[in-house]
């Protein structure tokens with residue numbers, strides 16, 4: 484078997500890349516280790532930057548997103564029981580769109596299937612070979628049989644725990660990491676949200692977030708110690724704790740109900756560089772992780788793919804390697820800004836267990852400055868709606 488580009492992983496990065504390349508006549512195969520339904524069942528991100536939406540539309544998967552996505556022109560940040568609105572639209576001219584990662588994935592899978600481009604689900608033991616040569620190959624097993632395919636390039640879109648980054652010798656990769664001593668306990672519920680826009684809450688009991696996936700489906704998060712388990716949190720316990728952290732107006736609007744999903748996600752900042760090794764390129768969570776406070780994970784995966792797809796198209800159309808040679812540097816310049824923003828939002832809004840009195844005073848000063856300063860609000864808004872690429 485032979486193709487032009489092998490993509491490992493059918494998360495948003497892999498599926499979006501596959502479609503953008505397909506539109507330019509470049510052949511791809513996607514190898515995914517999990518079953519399709521498992522990939523579709525993962526509840527994750529839900530805030531899309533306009534640049535991400537533009538790429539999804541370019542890939543031909545934006546019809547439902549345009550109809551069902553909720554446009555948010557701002558967000559609210561609550562401190563000391565008082566909410567302060569950050570006006571994205573007024574400050575930057577841009578908005579964000581609320582549309583679940585699960586729906587993005589489903590739409591991209593549908594257009595890929597409609598155009599007949601191949602995806603192999605349940606591809607196990609994926610191995611990348613001869614990646615420093617002119618003709619790399621990828622091997623895997625499925626249904627008890629072994630397969631191999633030759634290609635021009637391999638793109639690792641296989642998330643933080645995938646095989647692609649691990650293929651690169653440790654001596655050729657520099658990694659940077661920060662782990663946080665708390666996680667986000669998330670709950671998904673078939674009830675309307677408490678507010679038109681997201682509410683980020685800095686509370687003395689810990690951070691909380693009122694988010695949503697649609698007008699009828701809400702997503703709530705609570706900061707909790709990393710050692711806790713989602714199974715130990717009954718729905719009643721979750722609602723009780725959330726109620727303690729919200730202001731009275733939000734509590735009066737809160738519609739509780741049985742959770743349809745509940746999970747605990749650790750918070751981590753991570754970057755591996757460079758994002759290229761021979762003919763292997765990394766994109767999305769395979770190369771970097773951000774804490775979800777800035778809503779940047781999925782959007783960064785999309786911006787990597789935007790830069791890389793153009794570089795690959797340029798390579799096939801004009802025989803120029805310039806875009807591929809500069810991919811890592813260009814992508815990382817944007818990634819580090821999003822890392823900084825996500826880290827800053829995390830510091831600003833969470834109860835940091837080992838924070839000193841000095842740290843806490845700085846956090847309060849940061850919040851008070853934000854609420855009073857148009858310049859500070861503009862900086863937050865500019866980063867939240869997404870920096871250019």
Ligand SMILES: Cc1cc2nc3c(=O)[nH]c(=O)nc-3n(C[C@H](O)[C@H](O)[C@H](O)COP(=O)(O)OP(=O)(O)OC[C@H]3O[C@@H](n4cnc5c(N)ncnc54)[C@H](O)[C@@H]3O)c2cc1C
Pocket residue numbers: 491492493494495496497514515516517522526527528529530584606609640641642643644645646647746747748766767768769775777778779780781782784
């Ligand atoms: C629990 C959780 C909650 C999150 N919440 C938010 C949020 O609220 N906001 C936000 O912005 N971001 C959030 N994120 C981050 C966001 O979901 C990710 O940044 C985004 O999914 C990255 O897309 P990706 O395609 O790079 O990786 P992934 O979505 O991880 O996709 C990688 C794919 O590769 C497959 N794979 C892995 N290993 C192999 C292998 N060896 N062979 C073949 N296939 C393989 C996986 O099964 C998966 O389908 C969350 C992440 C998690 C884990």
